[in-house]
Amino acid sequence: MYKSAKCVTPNRKDKSLYNVSLEETMELRKTQMAMPVCLAMIMSLMVSQVVFAEKYSGSMSPHDRKLAEMQALKASLVRRNLPAIVSPPPTPPQAVPGPRVYQVISYGADPTGKLDSTDAILKAMEEAFDGPSHGVLMAGINDLGGARIDLQGGSYLISRPLRFPSAGAGNLLISGGTLRASNDFPMDRYLIELNDEKSKQQYIFEYITLRDLLIDCNYRGGAIAVINSLRTSIDNCYITRFGDTNGILVKRGHETYIRNSFLGQHITAGGDSGERNFSGTAVNLMGNDNAVTDTVIFSARIGVMISGQANLLSGVHCYNKATGFGGTGIYLNLPGLTQNRIVNSYMDYTGIVAEDPVQLQISGTFFLGDAFIVLKSITGLVRGVNIVDNMFSGSGNGVPIVQLDQTNTAFEAVDQVVVDRNSVNGMGARSTVAKGSVDGNGTSWTVDFNPVLLFPDMINHVQYTLVASEAGAFPVHAVRNVSGNRVVVETNAPVAATVYVTVTQ
Secondary structure (H helix, E strand, O other): OOOOOOOOOOOOOOHHHOOOOHHHHHHHHHHHHHHHHHHHHHHHHHHHHHHHHHHOHHHOOHHHHHHHHHHHHHHHHHHHHOOOOOOOOOOOOOOOOOOOEEEHHHHOOOOOOOOEOHHHHHHHHHHHHOOOOOOEOOOOOEEEEEEEEEOOOOEEEEOOOEOOOOOOEEEEEEEEEEEEEOOOOOOOOEEEEEOOOOOOOOOOEEEEEEEEEEEEOOOOOEEEEEEOEEEEEEEEEEEEOOOOOEEEEEEEEEEEEEEOOEEEOOOOOOOOOOHHHOOOEEEEEEEEOOEEEEEEEEEOOEEEEEOOOOOEEEEEEEOOOOHHHOOEEEEEOOOOOOOEEEEOOEEEOOOEEEEOOEEEEEEOOEEEOOOOEEEEOOOOEEEEEEEEOOEEEOOOOOOEOEEEEOOOOOOOEEEEEEEEOOEEEOOEOOEOEEEEEEEEEEEEEEEEOOOOEOOOOOOOEEEEEEEEOOOOOOOOEEEEEEEOOEEEEEEEEEEEEEEEEEEEO
């Protein structure tokens, strides 16, 4: 009868269980090493017996033949489970080159911000610029293969602009830290400058990414200047305390994308006692085909200044400086050929100004606190403007949602302007499409559209319906006058009727 085995846990106080001699350990290892050899010998002996049995099976009795077959089966099972006596040497791992990461502290940068780190970071930028090329992007621009300049979560004091040695860098990332301007930083420069005044190339940089940065300009200059560059990304950056200049300047080039970022000259969350004195421009787009998306501008005289075509603003929240204090959320300074889109944004107590707009889309945007849109006449031209599907909320003082600034000259060339389908609460509705009705008993009905229509004395199309209240009445009627944004309908005989009129400008 078999007894069940018991698992015994050694008692740490019983040192006799751990007092194993060196000779016993060596003997155990020899036994472990000899096991595969013994198994091999046993298998060889069993195979030999099987071969002998097969050779002389003809003279064997049925009992011996059955025994030989069982030994052959047992030998095959042992051979299948026998470990290799000598294992082949493992293949050494192939060396994989690591990413090109330039950590600025290793170049002497001070992450505490007490000492000037300009030279150290410039050295890291220079080595990254001179790193191995992985081909060419645009003509004259080396593909640096995704090299990274890592700020390592430090805060660095900067006394002059951080620039690459010359034009020609592409596919590179600068990320992960804070840059602070020193007290003697130049007032007319930017902490990071993608620029090379001497270059004759069409584009001087391509696919440079600035990510996860806090840039404190110390009221000295601006934060980032992107000049004549292509496909630049400014992502998840916090830019503050810029002077009476630009937080971000984009000049010429193409496709600079600013997203998921926060910009403000002063650190505030609204209701700042010094708001009247805010100055500077948070983002200045002086080029084409750029985008500002999911970005908050919380203090500056102008939130976004645009003087280039084909730009897109989406998800932009401006509460930079209230219109009543002289601020502007978005200023479109390109009269005659605007070609810009502002969609799904939030104008918080600050509005939009567009000079002589041509092809401008403003839609899906929320205007709070009597914020409104101004169409400013420079030469009297406005064409292809859509201001539709927005929400306006005000204080109940009847501030018009869209206003005309005709100080220079009146708008005379007006074409394809649609202001319609806007939701208005506590402000004065304005539209280029209007409907009205009037009841009367007589021969003349006048519908006045001046409280609603945007442009003065401008009705291009009229539709009307006259519904007579008296049974059997069938008067002759016609539109007799359209002027001063009023429509007059008359009948040939007195009748009680209601006149419904729709007009467009």
